[in-house]
Amino acid sequence: xxxxxxxxxxxxxxxxxxxxxxxxxxxxxxxxxxxxxxxxxxxxxxxxxxxxxxxxxxxxxxxxxxxxxxxxxxxxxxxxxxxxxxxxxxxxxxxxxxxxxxxxxxxxxxxxxxxxxxxxxxxxxxxxxxxxxxxxxxxxxxxxxxxxxxxxxxxxxxxxxxxxxxxxxxxxxxxxxxxxxxxxxxxxxxxxxxxxxxxxxxxxxxxxxxxxxxxxxxxxxxxxxxxxxxx
Amino acid sequence: xxxxxxxxxxxxxxxxxxxxxxxxxxxxxxxxxxxxxxxxxxxxxxxxxxxxxxxxxxxxxxxxxxxxxxxxxxxxxxxxxxxxxxxxxxxxxxxxxxxxxxxxxxxxxxxxxxxxxxxxxxxxxxx
Numbered sequence: 001x002x003x004x005x006x007x008x009x010x011x012x013x014x015x016x017x018x019x020x021x022x023x024x025x026x027x028x029x030x031x032x033x034x035x036x037x038x039x040x041x042x043x044x045x046x047x048x049x050x051x052x053x054x055x056x057x058x059x060x061x062x063x064x065x066x067x068x069x070x071x072x073x074x075x076x077x078x079x080x081x082x083x084x085x086x087x088x089x090x091x092x093x094x095x096x097x098x099x100x101x102x103x104x105x106x107x108x109x110x111x112x113x114x115x116x117x118x119x120x121x122x123x124x125x126x127x128x129x130x131x132x133x134x135x136x137x138x139x140x141x142x143x144x145x146x147x148x149x150x151x152x153x154x155x156x157x158x159x160x161x162x163x164x165x166x167x168x169x170x171x172x173x174x175x176x177x178x179x180x181x182x183x184x185x186x187x188x189x190x191x192x193x194x195x196x197x198x199x200x201x202x203x204x205x206x207x208x209x210x211x212x213x214x215x216x217x218x219x220x221x222x223x224x225x226x227x228x229x230x231x
Numbered sequence: 232x233x234x235x236x237x238x239x240x241x242x243x244x245x246x247x248x249x250x251x252x253x254x255x256x257x258x259x260x261x262x263x264x265x266x267x268x269x270x271x272x273x274x275x276x277x278x279x280x281x282x283x284x285x286x287x288x289x290x291x292x293x294x295x296x297x298x299x300x301x302x303x304x305x306x307x308x309x310x311x312x313x314x315x316x317x318x319x320x321x322x323x324x325x326x327x328x329x330x331x332x333x334x335x336x337x338x339x340x341x342x343x344x345x346x347x348x349x350x351x352x353x354x355x356x357x358x
Contacts, residue, residue: 063288063295064270086270087293110357112294113266156293172294176242 015106016223019050020212027058027081027092035084037101038173038180045103049219051212057093057192062086062151062171070149075192085171085182088151093190094198096211097182100219104177108222112179116158116170119181122218123160123168129214132204134162152186152196162202187211232325234259238341239350240283240301245325248341253302256329257289257320260354265291268317273309274331280304282340287330302340304333 025033030052040046058079059071063086071080075091100119102109108118120136127134137159148154151169160168170183186198187206199206232254237245243261247254262268270290280286280300287298309331313319320328345353 062290062293064272064290084295085293086290086295113264113292170293174294174296176297176299 015047016220017046017048018216019048019052020209020216021050021052022209024053024055026055027060027079030054030097031060031081031083034099034101034180034182037099038084038175038178041101041103041178041180042176045105046101047103047106047223048099048101049216049223050099050101051208051215052097052099053208054092054095054097057091057190060090060092062088063173065089065149072149078192083171083182084173084180086173087169087171088154089149090151090169090184091190091193091196092184093192094186094188094200096185096187096208096215098185098212098215099180099182102179102181109177109179112172112174112181115172115179115181118222119170119183119219120158120160120168122222123185123215126211126214126218127160127199127204130199130204130206130211132162132199132202134160134167137161137166150193151184152193165197165202167197167199167202185211232256232329234325235347237325238301238344238346239353240299240344241353242299242301244299244301246301246341246344248335248338251335251338252307253304253333253335253341254329255286255301255331255333256324257298258350258354259324260357262321262324262328265289265294265296267291268320271314271317271320271330273311273314274306276306276309278306280306280333298330300333301344302333302335303337304335306331307334308332 037048059075060081060083124134140155140157152166159166168185173180188198188200232247239245243258245258268291272288274286282303285297286300
């Protein structure tokens with residue numbers, strides 16, 4: 001699990017460990033690590049913030065998307081993994097993925113619904129530092145009838161959008177009072193799913209390391225138990 | 232089911248015991264906290280669960296949450312219509328929204344669960 005991992009624990013409050021993985025991994029490894037981080041939160045009360053990448057275009061299915069036959073033809077032949085979290089399928093390619101596994105003792109674990117906007121507001125702040133204006137989508141009526149296959153075609157109040165274009169989506173698994181939240185930040189459109197522009201197409205060029213470092217610094221203050229969360 | 236007569240787990244499942252059959256669901260507090268429910272994974276009849284082990288999963292607002300059996304036993308019935316009508320869970324969490332029935336192996340486990348007053352205080356501490 002340490003392969004390709006550069007620890008930046010000096011940046012963070014010691015209550016959260018930071019994993020910044022510059023080396024992209026296969027999808028099954030990425031999901032196994034996220035599962036292990038949730039397990040560690042449950043068993044050892046360790047909270048972790050992780051940033052990672054995918055070594056090839058990979059489809060991840062939400063926990064309840066059990067039917068592989070529903071995967072669109074154009075994704076045929078790509079690796080497919082299952083997530084612990086809910087939500088729709090994601091085509092992971094040129095993105096930065098984060099996962100945040102919070103132990104039950106973490107102040108934010110007790111309000112997981114709010115965790116989406118807390119983390120997303122920090123991502124919006126990081127985007128702004130890079131010159132990209134984005135915002136939470138805001139109130140939308142949840143409509144189960146609109147549960148399209150792909151997450152990035154779905155609509156949720158906590159989506160980060162640039163104009164009307166969704167650029168970040170997150171999902172959660174909740175277990176024994178602990179929370180695993182992970183999400184995809186589209187850095188560049190995938191050739192396999194070109195209908196979803198990334199930061200690059202929206203005029204901002206950055207690197208995984210720069211964006212992850214910026215996000216780690218911005219999220220660090222959430223790790224402080226004394227922070228009141230007014231972001 | 233009268234919520235005041237039920238026993239509750241910290242993880243918000245409720246139990247009603249009738250003889251050696253326990254009816255299990257999730258509380259209104261949990262349903263309200265989860266908000267819009269979209270999927271529910273029910274256990275198979277015949278499955279045996281130990282107390283505090285996962286028996287199902289529910290999804291709401293892109294969050295998949297584990298459900299825990301508050302008591303040990305074998306599943307003898309599940310509320311099949313529930314998976315297709317989660318409104319039942321939202322509207323009638325203590326009646327039509329029951330999730331499964333267990334043939335319990337040790338009814339004394341009920342004593343380690345919270346009564347309504349203790350559970351209300353537990354919910355208060357979480358809100």
